[in-house]
Amino acid sequence: MKMMSEPKTVLIIDDDSDYVRAIQALLESSGYKVRSASNGRDGLQLAKTLEPDLVLLDVMMSERTEGFFVLQEMRRIPALTDTPVIVVSSIYSDEPAFRVDPEAGWLPASLFLAKPMEPARLLAEAKRLTTKPSDSSAVAAGGRSL
Amino acid sequence: MKILKMAKRDLDLFASVLPAFGEVYAPVQRGEGFAFEKPSLWSDVRMNYTRTMLPPKKLLLPPRETTFSFNPDSGFKDLVAEASKPMVLFAVHAYDIYGLNILDRVFAQAKFPDPYYIARRKATAVVGVDFVPDDKHTAGSMNADFVDHGFDLFLSDIGEDYLVLVGTSRGDDMVVMSGCLMQQPTEADFIEYKKRSQTRRAAYKTRLELEDLPEILEMEYHSKVWDEFGSKCLSCGSCSMVCPTCYCFDIGDEVELGSRAGRRVRSWDSCLLKTHALVAGGENFRGARSSRVKFRFYHKQRGFVAEYGRPSCVGCGRCVAVCPAQINIITVIETIRGERDGNASGATASS
Numbered sequence: 234m235k236m237m238s239e240p241k242t243v244l245i246i247d248d249d250s251d252y253v254r255a256i257q258a259l260l261e262s263s264g265y266k267v268r269s270a271s272n273g274r275d276g277l278q279l280a281k282t283l284e285p286d287l288v289l290l291d292v293m294m295s296e297r298t299e300g301f302f303v304l305q306e307m308r309r310i311p312a313l314t315d316t317p318v319i320v321v322s323s324i325y326s327d328e329p330a331f332r333v334d335p336e337a338g339w340l341p342a343s344l345f346l347a348k349p350m351e352p353a354r355l356l357a358e359a360k361r362l363t364t365k366p367s368d369s370s371a372v373a374a375g376g377r378s379l
Numbered sequence: 380m381k382i383l384k385m386a387k388r389d390l391d392l393f394a395s396v397l398p399a400f401g402e403v404y405a406p407v408q409r410g411e412g413f414a415f416e417k418p419s420l421w422s423d424v425r426m427n428y429t430r431t432m433l434p435p436k437k438l439l440l441p442p443r444e445t446t447f448s449f450n451p452d453s454g455f456k457d458l459v460a461e462a463s464k465p466m467v468l469f470a471v472h473a474y475d476i477y478g479l480n481i482l483d484r485v486f487a488q489a490k491f492p493d494p495y496y497i498a499r500r501k502a503t504a505v506v507g508v509d510f511v512p513d514d515k516h517t518a519g520s521m522n523a524d525f526v527d528h529g530f531d532l533f534l535s536d537i538g539e540d541y542l543v544l545v546g547t548s549r550g551d552d553m554v555v556m557s558g559c560l561m562q563q564p565t566e567a568d569f570i571e572y573k574k575r576s577q578t579r580r581a582a583y584k585t586r587l588e589l590e591d592l593p594e595i596l597e598m599e600y601h602s603k604v605w606d607e608f609g610s611k612c613l614s615c616g617s618c619s620m621v622c623p624t625c626y627c628f629d630i631g632d633e634v635e636l637g638s639r640a641g642r643r644v645r646s647w648d649s650c651l652l653k654t655h656a657l658v659a660g661g662e663n664f665r666g667a668r669s670s671r672v673k674f675r676f677y678h679k680q681r682g683f684v685a686e687y688g689r690p691s692c693v694g695c696g697r698c699v700a701v702c703p704a705q706i707n708i709i710t711v712i713e714t715i716r717g718e719r720d721g722n723a724s725g726a727t728a729s730s
Contacts, residue, residue, distance in 0.1 A: 273419075273420060274419070274420075297392070298392060299420060302418065302419060302420050305403075309402075309417075328392060330392075330559045330560055331392045331557075331558050331559070333396060333557070337399070337556060338399060339556060341398070
């Protein structure tokens with residue numbers, strides 16, 4: 234008999250409750266277990282407890298660079314060092330002067346997606362990042378992995 | 380040296396790219412004081428701090444560090460590679476950068492270079508920031524309120540913006556990586572810088588005269604003043620621990636119980652501690668507290684001048700702030716110069 238695999242856990246850290254509700258519904262309809270936090274400190278605490286399979290992280294929350302700090306802090310925690318993180322933000326459209334190439338290597342994220350994003354792209358990337366190479370051969374192309 | 384400017388409101392964005400250059404340490408509030416620590420959020424960082432409780436020395440010459448380990452089975456393991464972890468010291472005052480430059484002379488440029496210190500210093504980026512002196516700062520008198528090297532970037536407050544001095548190619552990389560946050564300064568920015576620089580210099584409440592101090596110290600070597608200060612000193616060593624340029628350390632091997640494996644550990648020491656000059660056989664070259672107090676001041680203000688051409692005090696005011704007996708360098712220098720009564724009770728900074 235084939236064992237059903239455990240649903241993958243996604244943690245959304247974002248202060249936009251409408252966005253969180255929409256993305257949560259999208260991910261849950263695709264079989265993910267979703268938890269959320271509305272600020273960086275709570276998100277970090279939840280990440281330590283949950284050790285999620287994927288984190289969707291906003292940047293501009295109560296502070297403009299909150300997500301960046303959360304990401305740096307996450308990478309200092311051994312259990313979260315390799316957790317895939319998709320930074321989802323509109324920072325570059327809100328802060329045009331800060332148009333740093335996300336590929337420059339300073340952001341220890343798995344992927345950077347600009348808001349608004351295509352739901353299909355998010356699902357494809359979530360599947361790719363939460364699928365271990367040994368789990369399946371269905372690893373989608375695209376995105377940047379560290 | 381390249382000079383640029385950056386809007387203060389963009390400092391958070393700038394700080395968010397710094398982790399590309401290493402683990403970021405910045406001044407954050409700890410109780411009533413400040414400390415160089417890893418900030419959890421940008422709002423933790425305090426740009427307008429007076430002084431941190433411990434200088435950035437604590438990160439380059441840790442209070443306690445294992446230099447190597449040994450094991451009869453696996454052999455010797457040098458831990459110098461551990462010291463090469465990239466780090467960014469953010470918002471460091473000029474006198475603390477000056478302090479690092481002095482440690483460089485001792486640990487990197489002297490006869491016996493220290494590989495652990497050198498590895499850390501090379502892997503450490505330094506972003507300086509200017510400060511407004513309080514009544515304990517004497518950096519102006521010590522010529523340590525301005526630095527022309529030892530940093531990658533230096534930020535000077537000019538109101539809505541910071542003037543950014545680029546000191547190294549690594550600093551230039553930081554500028555490039557921060558995208559378009561940096562702009563070319565204008566003539567008006569330079570005028571504002573000069574105005575604020577003058578205001579900052581005038582803000583020192585304490586002035587110390589260092590001219591001919593080494594000679595006066597030579598004359599006062601047997602002065603009773605040292606007995607008076609010695610009778611007050613508690614020999615706690617706090618002044619050395621918080622000093623950005625005190626670098627004495629002790630070395631010992633720690634061997635695991637029931638094993639021949641162990642490690643070599645070095646830890647901060649202080650010339651104020653009674654055991655500092657204690658040698659085998661029980662002889663103590665500075666057994667009296669007065670001789671230890673005297674030694675510290677002579678080393679800072681006389682011995683270092685003879686060796687390196689300047690005192691090793693940078694005027695940060697930390698020793699003034701922490702001494703439980705309220706012995707302070709300002710009182711000591713003024714007393715030894717004969718500018719105040721020869722009693723060690725005066726602890727208040729003169730203006």
